[in-house]
Amino acid sequence: MNNQCIVYVTDVEYSFPTILSALQARKFASLASDVCVLMSEHLDNFEELKSLLAASGIDLVDATEALHASLGKLDSAHFQGRISVSTMAKLVLCEVLPARYTQIIYLDGDTQIVSDLGEFESAVVPEGRFFAARDYTAIHDFLATGKDSHYFNAGVLKFHRNGWIGQEALELFARNPEACDGKHDQGALNYVCGSSLTLVSNRWNFPKQFLHLVDMSSLSIVHYMAHPKPWHGTFFPWGDTESQVYVDLRKAHPLYNALYRGISFDRKMLYKYRSMRARMKHAVEREQPNPRVQTLLVGDYIV
Numbered sequence: 315m316n317n318q319c320i321v322y323v324t325d326v327e328y329s330f331p332t333i334l335s336a337l338q339a340r341k342f343a344s345l346a347s348d349v350c351v352l353m354s355e356h357l358d359n360f361e362e363l364k365s366l367l368a369a370s371g372i373d374l375v376d377a378t379e380a381l382h383a384s385l386g387k388l389d390s391a392h393f394q395g396r397i398s399v400s401t402m403a404k405l406v407l408c409e410v411l412p413a414r415y416t417q418i419i420y421l422d423g424d425t426q427i428v429s430d431l432g433e434f435e436s437a438v439v440p441e442g443r444f445f446a447a448r449d450y451t452a453i454h455d456f457l458a459t460g461k462d463s464h465y466f467n468a469g470v471l472k473f474h475r476n477g478w479i480g481q482e483a484l485e486l487f488a489r490n491p492e493a494c495d496g497k498h499d500q501g502a503l504n505y506v507c508g509s510s511l512t513l514v515s516n517r518w519n520f521p522k523q524f525l526h527l528v529d530m531s532s533l534s535i536v537h538y539m540a541h542p543k544p545w546h547g548t549f550f551p552w553g554d555t556e557s558q559v560y561v562d563l564r565k566a567h568p569l570y571n572a573l574y575r576g577i578s579f580d581r582k583m584l585y586k587y588r589s590m591r592a593r594m595k596h597a598v599e600r601e602q603p604n605p606r607v608q609t610l611l612v613g614d615y616i617v
Contacts, residue, residue, distance in 0.1 A: 355378060366567060428534060445472040445473070446513065448610060470518055519535055523540075
């Protein structure tokens with residue numbers, strides 16, 4: 315039995331893009347890694363969707379009760395706005411996933427897997443450690459000032475079941491959410507990580523905001539954090555290819571199409587305006603792939 319899994323946690327709202335990423339992960343991952351999608355809410359047509367995904371090698375799990383039980387120490391008032399059960403679930407995955415999984419790769423649903431995951435899969439995390447890459451804010455500061463920060467993004471993580479700091483981060487968030495600087499799970503993990511962090515290349519978690527400054531072929535996982543999202547259209551700095559995969563998924567099966575959640579016409583027009591303005595600025599300034607961004611992808615990293 316496999317001891318490694320690639321796991322997603324999603325609510326109904328984010329189930330469509332999450333399934334796209336999971337299908338890509340299954341394509342680019344070794345069969346030695348299981349791919350699991352945990353639902354944090356009950357989903358209509360769950361059994362039909364479970365069967366459909368099983369045919370593609372993905373295990374869909376109704377983890378509603380298990381996640382609510384594990385996150386029960388949080389007051390329901392915490393789950394407002396951007397903070398959801400699925401967002402906080404990465405902290406308690408060791409309580410929810412089968413015990414055989416000792417190497418756990420967690421991915422946010424707004425990611426795209428664009429090339430082989432083999433190196434990331436084969437890099438073994440020691441007990442008490444975890445892998446993560448720099449956050450968008452750390453990259454922004456690095457490009458602006460040259461200051462190198464190890465503040466990491468929690469959208470792509472790999473950790474050993476033994477010694478995972480999730481429970482410690484959860485307790486901090488429950489006790490003192492202000493210490494998390496408004497970043498809930500990510501802020502809590504950064505606050506308590508200490509020496510357990512092993513920083514890895516941003517090849518494995520590359521923020522969409524810098525796609526125009528890098529050669530796409532050097533990336534493995536792109537993270538479409540913040541709005542707009544590629545399943546809502548093509549907006550700079552990504553192109554039609556990155557949006558078309560979602561169009562294709564909607565056409566692939568009625569069950570997938572039923573999960574899609576669109577945006578209002580007004581929001582779409584706002585994003586198009588901002589995208590057009592950014593694309594024009596990029597063209598005027600003739601921005602090229604930035605060598606400083608490239609240094610975040612190669613260097614003295616384990617992976």
